[in-house]
Each structure stands twice: as structure tokens, then as C-alpha cells.
Amino acid sequence: GEDVEQSLFLSVREGDSSVINCTYTDSSSTYLYWYKQEPGAGLQLLTYIFSNMDMKQDQRLTVLLNKKDKHLSLRIADTQTGDSAIYFCAESSWFSGGYNKLIFGAGTRLAVHP
Amino acid sequence: GAGVSQTPSNKVTEKGKYVELRCDPISGHTALYWYRQSLGQGPEFLIYFQGTGAADDSGLPNDRFFAVRPEGSVSTLKIQRTERGDSAVYLCASSLSPGGTDTQYFGPGTRLTVL
Numbered sequence: 001g002e003d004v005e006q007s008l009f010l011s012v013r014e015g016d017s018s019v020i021n022c023t024y025t026d027s028s029s030t031y032l033y034w035y036k037q038e039p040g041a042g043l044q045l046l047t048y049i050f051s052n053m054d055m056k057q058d059q060r061l062t063v064l065l066n067k068k069d070k071h072l073s074l075r076i077a078d079t080q081t082g083d084s085a086i087y088f089c090a091e092s093s094w095f096s097g098g099y100n101k102l103i104f105g106a107g108t109r110l111a112v113h114p
Numbered sequence: 115g116a117g118v119s120q121t122p123s124n125k126v127t128e129k130g131k132y133v134e135l136r137c138d139p140i141s142g143h144t145a146l147y148w149y150r151q152s153l154g155q156g157p158e159f160l161i162y163f164q165g166t167g168a169a170d171d172s173g174l175p176n177d178r179f180f181a182v183r184p185e186g187s188v189s190t191l192k193i194q195r196t197e198r199g200d201s202a203v204y205l206c207a208s209s210l211s212p213g214g215t216d217t218q219y220f221g222p223g224t225r226l227t228v229l
Contacts, residue, residue, distance in 0.1 A: 056172040100216040104156030
């Protein structure tokens with residue numbers, strides 16, 4: 001079955017870049033997503049990448065996709081204390097009827113320290 | 115505009131009781147999803163509605179769990195004979211329509227605690 005794996009914890013210094021990694025198993029994944037979850041809040045969609053793309057940049061966020069290795073990464077440039085949160089990688093399987101069932105990893109807790 | 119809302123935000127119940135969790139999707143969104151997030155885990159898919167019908171309920175753990183969406187808007191997740199293992203945050207998401215990126219917008223969740 002589908003599986004998404006992430007490292008559980010990352011600590012970075014304010015102003016440095018953060019790189020959060022994710023591996024997935026479903027080669028038929030259509031889209032891959034990064035969500036952010038702050039304490040007590042719901043999931044916020046940060047960015048997504050279509051499976052035929054290698055890279056997507058959106059302001060401080062850069063997503064890299066290696067489809068051959070089924071590896072996805074999220075790079076946050078100039079990491080700020082407000083970026084401290086849990087980051088979830090998710091893959092979607094496209095089903096007939098045209099809906100997405102998201103499969104999430106366990107999340108990476110990003111801690112930003114001065 | 116308003117996002118996805120869920121009520122109650124917190125629910126504490128006793129083992130064996132019945133609970134209902136409500137989700138109000140974004141107005142005009144036809145697709146609605148329920149997920150469950152256990153402590154330290156990512157959300158897990160429970161059920162998907164397109165309009166009024168449950169198009170995919172393959173994630174419901176057993177027959178104690180049931181969900182409805184009678185008018186194609188508000189949805190209620192119902193759990194009978196609750197067990198301690200049902201304790202989790204139940205998340206609802208909606209999307210404009212299935213298709214394309216089908217961007218799912220999540221509500222803040224209902225934290226269910228079964229004592």
C-alpha cells in the first residue's frame with residue numbers, strides 16, 4: 001500500500017535554510033503536497049507539485065521532486081521563528097470519479113532557534 | 115470568506131457513548147473529506163463525499179463509524195459505542211470540486227477524548 005515517510009524532527013538557526021525530506025511509495029501519485037500545522041490549528045496548504053515537474057519555487061519555498069527515487073523535499077530559505085511548526089508531506093492518488101485521497105506522512109517538527 | 119468550520123472544537127465523552135462531530139465546508143465546495151489524526155501521526159483518510167453521496171468510505175475503521183451529508187453541504191461524522199482508541203483529532207476538508215489539484219482546505223478539527 002501507499003506509505004509516506006519523513007524524519008520526525010529538524011532544528012535550525014534563525015536565518016538559515018531548512019530542508020525537510022520525504023519519501024513516498026506510490027509511483028502513480030499525481031500531486032505531492034506540503035502542509036503546515038501550527039499548534040491548535042488546522043492544516044495549511046503551503047505548496048504542491050505536479051508529478052511531472054522537478055522543481056517548484058514559491059517565494060521562500062522550493063520544492064524538489066526526484067520521481068525516480070520517490071523523494072520530495074521542501075526548502076525554506078531564511079527560516080524565521082514563525083516557521084516553527086509541523087510540516088506534513090502528502091501524496092495523492094487520483095481515483096476514477098476524479099477525487100484525491102491524501103496520504104500523509106507523520107510530520108516533521110521544525111524548531112527554529114535564535 | 116469563511117473557511118471550513120468544525121464543531122465542537124473539543125469533545126470529551128465516556129467509553130460506550132455516542133458522539134456526533136459536525137463539519138461546515140466552504141460555501142460552494144462540493145467535495146468533502148473526513149480525516150483522523152492520532153497523536154504524533156499524520157491525518158488518515160476516513161471518507162469522501164461528492165455532493166450528498168459517500169463516494170469512498172474505505173477509510174472508516176469499522177461499522178461504529180458513519181457519516182452523512184444529507185443536503186450536500188454540512189456533514190456529520192457519527193461514532194457509536196466510543197472506545198478509548200477513538201481518541202484523536204477529527205479533521206474535515208473541502209474542495210471546490212474534484213479535479214485538477216483538488217486543493218483541500220482543512221478545518222481546525224475536533225479533538226475527541228474518550229475516557
